[in-house]
Amino acid sequence: MTSDFTRIDGRKWDELRPIFASVGVLNKADGSAMFRLGNTVAVAGVYGPRKVYPKHEEEAERAILRTKYNMAAFATSERGRPGTSRRSIEISMVTRNALMPIMFLDEFPRTAIDVHIEVLQADASTRCVGINAACLALADAGLPMKDFVASCSAGKVGDKVVLDIAGKEDTEGELDLPVAYYPKKKQITLLQMDGITTGKEAREIIALAAKGAEKIYEAQKAALRTKY
Amino acid sequence: MISIDPQLVKDMVASGKRIDNRKLDEYRDIKIEKGFVTSAEGSARVKLGNTEVLAGVKFGVGEPFADTPDEGVLMVGAEFVPLASPDFESGPPGEEAIETARVVDRAIRESKVIDFKQLCIKPKEKTWMVYVDIDILDNDGNLIDACSIAAISALLDAKLPELDEDFSIDTEKERTKKLPITGVPISTTIARIGNKLVVDPTLSEELALDSRLTVGTFDKNGEIMLSSMQKGGTGGLSLEEIDKMVSMAEHAGKKIRAAVLES
Numbered sequence: 001m002t003s004d005f006t007r008i009d010g011r012k013w014d015e016l017r018p019i020f021a022s023v024g025v026l027n028k029a030d031g032s033a034m035f036r037l038g039n040t041v042a043v044a045g046v047y048g049p050r051k052v053y054p055k056h057e058e059e060a061e062r063a064i065l066r067t068k069y070n071m072a073a074f075a076t077s078e079r080g081r082p083g084t085s086r087r088s089i090e091i092s093m094v095t096r097n098a099l100m101p102i103m104f105l106d107e108f109p110r111t112a113i114d115v116h117i118e119v120l121q122a123d124a125s126t127r128c129v130g131i132n133a134a135c136l137a138l139a140d141a142g143l144p145m146k147d148f149v150a151s152c153s154a155g156k157v158g159d160k161v162v163l164d165i166a167g168k169e170d171t172e173g174e175l176d177l178p179v180a181y182y183p184k185k186k187q188i189t190l191l192q193m194d195g196i197t198t199g200k201e202a203r204e205i206i207a208l209a210a211k212g213a214e215k216i217y218e219a220q221k222a223a224l225r226t227k228y
Numbered sequence: 229m230i231s232i233d234p235q236l237v238k239d240m241v242a243s244g245k246r247i248d249n250r251k252l253d254e255y256r257d258i259k260i261e262k263g264f265v266t267s268a269e270g271s272a273r274v275k276l277g278n279t280e281v282l283a284g285v286k287f288g289v290g291e292p293f294a295d296t297p298d299e300g301v302l303m304v305g306a307e308f309v310p311l312a313s314p315d316f317e318s319g320p321p322g323e324e325a326i327e328t329a330r331v332v333d334r335a336i337r338e339s340k341v342i343d344f345k346q347l348c349i350k351p352k353e354k355t356w357m358v359y360v361d362i363d364i365l366d367n368d369g370n371l372i373d374a375c376s377i378a379a380i381s382a383l384l385d386a387k388l389p390e391l392d393e394d395f396s397i398d399t400e401k402e403r404t405k406k407l408p409i410t411g412v413p414i415s416t417t418i419a420r421i422g423n424k425l426v427v428d429p430t431l432s433e434e435l436a437l438d439s440r441l442t443v444g445t446f447d448k449n450g451e452i453m454l455s456s457m458q459k460g461g462t463g464g465l466s467l468e469e470i471d472k473m474v475s476m477a478e479h480a481g482k483k484i485r486a487a488v489l490e491s
Binding site for chain 2: 089096185186190198210
């Protein structure tokens with residue numbers, strides 16, 4: 001990939017937006033964190049392990065992990081309708097699937113671990129930023145974890161493959177591909193794609209997103225070290 | 229329906245075998261029956277092995293979305309009705325039904341094979357609303373693929389109603405116009421069971437899988453293109469596995485597209 005061009009916001013093709021992460025930002029939650037990638041901001045709060053209600057969801061052998069992704073009504077330029085949407089239900093589901101591989105759920109049978117993600121400001125990659133915040137919040141809650149998963153997206157604007165699409169690139173871009181990456185195992189735990197590409201190019205885009213996620217991973221670790 | 233012990237499924241797949249004697253990369257038989265429902269403007273009943281789904285297309289006239297004032301609107305829904313499986317419950321769609329509908333929708337929408345501009349009646353004011361609703365009738369696994377085949381088949385079967393002067397649907401006039409569709413986007417699902425990859429998992433195999441990848445493919449001037457991807461399941465996939473899964477999906481997609489075009 002040759003890549004001698006500058007993007008609309010001045011970044012290089014493989015450059016992430018500025019990252020800011022902060023751990024322990026809420027008082028009531030057992031663990032919490034805020035993650036910011038450019039103008040996308042999400043806060044995550046973790047409750048648990050705690051008793052399972054409704055009771056029938058309880059699992060005898062392990063904890064259940066419940067994730068809720070929600071976007072504030074004011075997070076986008078047009079006001080969003082508050083409450084659950086089909087989109088938020090799907091994102092909550094893929095977020096849970098992304099986090100499952102790093103959890104030790106067998107350690108806490110008959111309990112629930114609840115992860116609540118609130119997107120406060122949206123400028124693309126909201127699910128990725130939510131996952132990054134959620135991981136830090138889980139660690140802040142003192143839960144045993146195998147690793148972090150770090151999430152970011154890559155895509156195509158015009159014919160160019162770029163990391164971490166934002167702003168105009170998002171509304172006018174051809175393709176968006178978010179991933180969540182489990183660095184210790186070098187595994188992808190979330191993968192979605194919207195847009196036209198070939199199998200060969202998809203491989204390049206996934207690899208680029210995974211590389212970006214490794215940088216996010218370093219920022220997550222640094223944020224946790226700052227707190228503890 | 230009897231489901232088989234996931235451990236047995238895993239052991240068989242590990243030795244390269246499947247409970248229904250298929251090869252790991254072999255798709256089940258596909259039967260497509262278009263025009264199954266006369267009350268719908270387009271429909272298709274699809275059997276994928278013992279999985280059966282029915283898609284119906286209905287049209288309405290509505291207001292276009294503000295960000296696409298000169299385009300038609302496509303909406304896909306999936307109903308996991310309780311008659312299809314002991315595990316389905318009545319009530320609003322659950323997360324699996326929502327995921328299925330949205331993945332099917334994205335493979336079609338993102339491929340851009342439907343010219344939505346042609347579905348606009350009067351910019352900013354009136355546009356065709358295309359509703360694809362899919363009922364699951366019998367669940368033996370891989371509902372995403374079955375729904376995807378049914379959705380595109382029903383869309384290809386559909387004929388637009390005629391409008392009268394005040395832009396309402398004239399039910400008396402014969403429908404002759406097909407939808408402006410230039411390709412056949414298809415979702416194909418590959419599951420990872422243990423460390424093996426299998427195409428088109430049955431229900432018993434779904435209970436044994438730890439990850440799956442659904443890939444939307446379509447044909448553009450003889451070249452296979454991708455339009456969407458969705459990873460499911462609670463495991464992780466290596467980059468090499470994803471690569472193989474995409475190739476398997478591209479390959480299986482050809483057979484499915486041929487079946488859709490023949491129907």
